[in-house]
Amino acid sequence: MTSGLATPLSVDHWTDISPIRRGPRARISTAIARRIFFRVAERLGVSVSLGDTPEPGAEPADLRLILPEEFFARVGNDGLIGFGEAYMTGAWEADDLGEVLTVLCREIGDLVPMWMQRLRAVYVSRPPRRQRGSSRNTRKNIAHHYDLSNDLFQLFLDPTMSYSAAMFPADSITGGDGNRTLLAPPVPGSDLAEAQGRKIESILDAAGVTAGSRVLEIGTGWGELAIRAARRGATVRSVTLSSEQQSLARARFADAVEAEGLRADLVQVDLLDYRAVEVPPGSPGFDAVVSVEMIEAVGYAYLPSYFATIDKVLAPGGKVAIQAITMPHERMLATRRTWTWIHKYIFPGGFLPSTEQLDEVTRKHTSLRLAGRTTFGSHYAETLRQWDTAFVAAHQEVLDLGFDETFRRLWHFYLEYSRAGFASGYIDVQQLTFTRGPDAEPSPDVEPSPDVEPVETR
Structure with a gap:
């Protein structure tokens, strides 16, 4: 089994990739990510293996965690951004990547527990103003x-x-x-x-x-x-x-x-x-x-x-x-x-x-x-x-x-x-x-303030 935080690819120059965080808070988020991931995989019927070498006689897994500790650390700290970055660094692999992602996308609104969805405003990243x-x-x-x-x-x-x-x-x-x-x-x-x-x-x-x-x-x-x-x-x-x-x-x-x-x-x-x-x-x-x-x-x-x-x-x-x-x-x-x-x-x-x-x-x-x-x-x-x-x-x-x-x-x-x-x-x-429209008149120029968003339908 392969483990640890070293990556198989040279990503040092990819400064945008989030560093793997350490400390008590990171350990908690990593543990939560591990628990949620395996529950979701089981519920959706996605088979998972640990390491790059399958067990003798085992069927190939849908998703292989090449570097499990890195994978859960990234997902725990950065959610779906970390999920994508973990693929970039080689922490996980899938023979049919599109099919695995399609299964996850079908359930994307329910991948995390409801209590976490209620806290979405606290932990999701916001678009940078730039x-x-x-x-x-x-x-x-x-x-x-x-x-x-x-x-x-x-x-x-x-x-x-x-x-x-x-x-x-x-x-x-x-x-x-x-x-x-x-x-x-x-x-x-x-x-x-x-x-x-x-x-x-x-x-x-x-x-x-x-x-x-x-x-x-x-x-x-x-x-x-x-x-x-x-x-x-x-x-x-x-x-x-x-x-x-x-x-x-x-x-x-x-x-x-x-x-x-x-x-x-x-x-x-x-x-x-x-x-x-x-x-x-x-x-x-x-x-x-x-x-x-x-x-x-x-x-x-x-x-x-x-x-x-x-x-x-x-x-x-x-x-x-x-x-x-x-x-x-x-x-x-x-x-x-x-x-x-x-x-x-x-x-x-x-x-x-x-x-x-x-x-x-x-x-x-x-x-x-x-x-x-x-x-x-x-x-x-x-x-x-x-x-x-x-x-x-x-x-x-x-x-x-x-x-x-x-x-x-x-x-x-x-x-x-x-x-x-x-x-x-x-x-x-x-x-x-x-x-x-038959009675409509063209509107004047509209340029919203960068800090103001237009009305929304609910």
Whole structure:
């Protein structure tokens, strides 16, 4: 059996990883974590082994605690952040990481006893102020993730370089309220590039993008949506805060101009905060505003200013189509002030809204009204599964780019952790369409104080 606090990976330079605490309080929290962990594992049917070498003749365990003392110390002191960090350092392992995480995500609201949930405000970490989605902080938040390396993303994304949920072929069911469509789960292994194209064409259709449309894209990605809108004959202004994405998106559009004969003036990609977008001189505004999975970087307190900006630049009769990762409303209210492993290592300043919150914010602060939505969370689970498969297969190429083994484990955990969220139904993804209410007037600019949050629905 392997034990102790030494780690099998070199993580000394990973200064963000919390040190293992010692002392009476740490011993108590470690003991509590050990007790709760084994109770949860037994209740959920997750088999656990201690050490890296299985007992002779034993069935492989679902989860192996390579360094048990470190694992419980990290979980005891830092909860789910410690759980993720323990995987980064090699303190635990799972042959099917995604399945183990999916089982845990299905029960995430009940993993700890009720008495601990009542004390949540005392022991959970709070988001640092430096990561709030203000104009001052947002560029750094975006660069933390999207400016890592274009070469890294090219290792696991499909040729469209789409870094958002794909939409695979699937039957659809119209919801009882008449404006919601649910897509059935996709067939595993379906073509990813084709599904990404379908997703983009779907959101362009929802926004009514045709020849001559003036389109604002908030969050460029690597340019695929702008290129496809240009193929329809639309004029696109795309804004991003990632210099890496801007560079590659411009290069990809230039290639499309040369290869397909597109007009070179159809797409403009600017390094610009969404709040700084203005209506073009002499123009009534943009006929369509589209944004694919950028709203998650806006932040709870800044949703009013995000939608007010869109409302201000939208032309009369224009449409808004947004692809957003969402979570149930009550869960959003319970976790919106919690700093998570994803915030610490992947998306600083990130926030997942609920549909109810988006509907309330637009009604309260804008003339926009939610007109329709398509939900397809199971499609994101399949998208992430394919991304992770490609990422794991590119193990050596990741190391060749200068990333170490700890980063590789971090990224693998991130992709599988995210997949588990969608596979379990804990989070969802939707394409939402907004139009102007018949009697609504565009609202004035909204910029909340960094210390004030907007009204919430309960």
